[in-house]
Amino acid sequence: MNKGVLISIFLLLTLFVSVFVSAIYITGQITGNSISDDANVTCTDSEEAFNPNIKGTVSLSNGTILEDTCCDISNSAAWIDTCSTTKDTVIEYYCSGGEGTHWGFAAAGCGYGYKCEDGACVPASDVLCTDSDGGVNLKVKGTATDSSGTETDYCYADGALAEYSCLSNYAKKRGYFNCPSGYKCDDGACVPASNVLCTDSDGGFNLNVRGTTTDSSGSSTDFCFQNNEVTEYSCLNDYSKEMRSLRCAGGEICIDGACVINSSLWENSPCNDSDGGNNIYVRGETKTTKEESDYKEHVDECKSGRIDESACNYLGIIEIYMSTPCPQGFICNDGACVTYSNQTYQKGNVSIIVNSKIEDITQYSPPNLSIEQAMSEADLSNSQIENIELIEDSGELVYSVSENKQAKLFGIIPVSVRINNRISTKTGGILSIEKPWWSFLVSGL
Numbered sequence: 001m002n003k004g005v006l007i008s009i010f011l012l013l014t015l016f017v018s019v020f021v022s023a024i025y026i027t028g029q030i031t032g033n034s035i036s037d038d039a040n041v042t043c044t045d046s047e048e049a050f051n052p053n054i055k056g057t058v059s060l061s062n063g064t065i066l067e068d069t070c071c072d073i074s075n076s077a078a079w080i081d082t083c084s085t086t087k088d089t090v091i092e093y094y095c096s097g098g099e100g101t102h103w104g105f106a107a108a109g110c111g112y113g114y115k116c117e118d119g120a121c122v123p124a125s126d127v128l129c130t131d132s133d134g135g136v137n138l139k140v141k142g143t144a145t146d147s148s149g150t151e152t153d154y155c156y157a158d159g160a161l162a163e164y165s166c167l168s169n170y171a172k173k174r175g176y177f178n179c180p181s182g183y184k185c186d187d188g189a190c191v192p193a194s195n196v197l198c199t200d201s202d203g204g205f206n207l208n209v210r211g212t213t214t215d216s217s218g219s220s221t222d223f224c225f226q227n228n229e230v231t232e233y234s235c236l237n238d239y240s241k242e243m244r245s246l247r248c249a250g251g252e253i254c255i256d257g258a259c260v261i262n263s264s265l266w267e268n269s270p271c272n273d274s275d276g277g278n279n280i281y282v283r284g285e286t287k288t289t290k291e292e293s294d295y296k297e298h299v300d301e302c303k304s305g306r307i308d309e310s311a312c313n314y315l316g317i318i319e320i321y322m323s324t325p326c327p328q329g330f331i332c333n334d335g336a337c338v339t340y341s342n343q344t345y346q347k348g349n350v351s352i353i354v355n356s357k358i359e360d361i362t363q364y365s366p367p368n369l370s371i372e373q374a375m376s377e378a379d380l381s382n383s384q385i386e387n388i389e390l391i392e393d394s395g396e397l398v399y400s401v402s403e404n405k406q407a408k409l410f411g412i413i414p415v416s417v418r419i420n421n422r423i424s425t426k427t428g429g430i431l432s433i434e435k436p437w438w439s440f441l442v443s444g445l
Contacts, residue, residue: 043095043103050094050415052108055119058093060103066093068119090116096413109437115169129166136165136392138179138363141188144172153188161185177395180363182239190363198235205234205327207248207278210257213241224254236328237362247321249278249311262314271312275300278311280324283335290316302332302370329362333370340397341390343371347381354399356390364397367425374399377428380421390425398431399423407444417442 047056058066069091093105110121133142133153143152144164151164151172160178167173179190194216202211202222212221213233220233220241228248236242248259271293275284280300287297295318298310306323313319326337333343341356354371358364367374371388375381380401387402401421409415420434439445 041103045093045095047094050092050106050409050413052090052092052110052121056093058095058103066103066105068092070116070119090119090121094409094413096410106438128170129168129172131165131172134359135357136163136175136177137359138163138177138190139183139360146170146172148172155185155188159185161188161190175395182237183363192238194239198237198239198241200233200235200241205232207232207246207259215239215241217241222257224257227253230254230257230259234327242328247278252277265314269312269314269316271316271318273310273312278309278321280307280309280326280337281330284310286310286312286318288312288316288318293317295320300335302335302372305332305368305370305373307332307335307337329366331367331370333372340367343390345371345375345385345388347385352385352388354388354390358390358392358397361390361397364392364395367397369425369428371399374423374425374428375401378421378423378430380423386418391422393422393431397425399425405445407442409438409442411443415442417445419445 042061044059045056046058047054052068055068057068060066070089089107089109091105092108093103096102096104108121110116114121114123116122129144129146131142131144133140138161141153142164143150144166145151146166147170151174153164154162156162156176160176163175163177164172165175177190179185182193183190184193185191198213198215200211200213202209207230210222211233212219213235214220215235216239220243222233223231225231225245229245230248231243231245233241233243248254252259253262254260270290271286271288273284273286275282283300285297285299286295289296293316295310298308298318298320300307300309302308303323306325309321309324310318311321326332329339330337331340331343332338334346338344339361341354341358341361343354345352345354369377378401380403383401383403384405385401385403389400391398391400399422401423403419403421405417405419407415407417417436417439422431422434423429424431435445
């Protein structure tokens with residue numbers, strides 16, 4: 001191939017790229033004049049960076065003031081091709097070019113849950129899609145409404161539930177769900193398949209109170225298996241009970257179906273446990289001055305989803321109950337058994353609480369991994385985490401993790417980019433990554 005042909009191909013490719021980039025700038029995805037006509041005009045930006053969440057002002061040295069504004073039909077200018085009447089787009093002015101010798105603007109979509117108001121993206125308060133049962137709620141028949149009409153939850157012929165909920169601020173979706181164990185689909189909701197619910201008089205897994213647990217098979221009462229071991233009944237789920245035999249904590253004995261303190265053994269004990277003994281629901285620290293103890297101190301910790309719980313025995317020696325499993329409905333997090341939606345992610349001196357808006361979390365299969373394990377598996381332990389939420393996605397519980405990353409818009413403008421990662425609670429694998437629509441213009445992500 002001769003030199004003239006190569007030059008021709010290069011020129012054609014250059015023309016194609018130029019037309020493509022120009023098209024981006026006039027379609028409404030990104031709209032703007034990236035460089036001012038007057039090279040002598042300098043620019044300053046009150047935001048100091050491209051930030052659609054804060055209303056900023058760009059001041060030019062020729063006296064022109066450019067304020068961030070919301071995009072709709074009424075205030076669109078000649079350089080804007082299309083604008084949304086829902087005001088979910090902000091026109092963001094910025095400075096660029098070293099010493100601020102250039103200015104530009106871009107149309108940035110605010111994204112789900114936000115709207116543009118007074119030149120900035122703010123949380124939306126005018127959600128157009130509504131759901132009478134509050135979202136994905138299998139046990140309540142609900143009605144979801146958006147601009148296309150109204151749909152009500154119903155039962156499929158195969159016994160599954162058709163559940164309508166809001167996909168976004170403006171649109172609804174329909175999901176296919178199997179009712180959880182012990183439930184059946186009836187008139188658009190999952191209802192008990194039996195009229196007999198499981199009840200436990202001592203409130204659940206409680207070794208220190210003698211309780212009676214009742215389900216459809218009958219009633220069972222806690223009893224002492226040995227002088228330091230109790231057989232404890234509790235509810236496995238809404239309809240059935242389970243039985244476990246467990247040792248009482250050091251210094252406790254079993255009397256009449258409950259572990260009680262043998263006070264005579266604890267007088268002047270050199271050992272102290274901050275959570276009061278064998279208490280898997282509180283992260284405790286145990287210390288002793290007893291020379292015969294293999295451990296002088298121990299802090300409760302999670303290992304491979306189970307808890308290593310420490311307590312004092314009546315001799316003042318620290319005992320560690322290795323690999324104790326958390327009961328149904330709980331997961332090991334930061335040295336204690338907590339409910340799935342009551343976890344805390346600790347990074348340095350910052351604690352992030354895992355939030356959840358799911359009303360009845362027991363209808364879903366429980367997580368295999370705590371948030372600490374999932375973050376490690378997903379390789380997000382060193383990320384700048386902003387928010388963590390336990391949500392439902394396609395009938396499964398997933399961790400929704402929002403992080404902020406610093407990058408460069410057009411390779412030169414410092415920006416903060418919010419990224420949302422959906423992480424499997426079963427494997428820790430990243431199921432999906434959501435980025436702003438304009439992220440393809442950003443380098444360094």
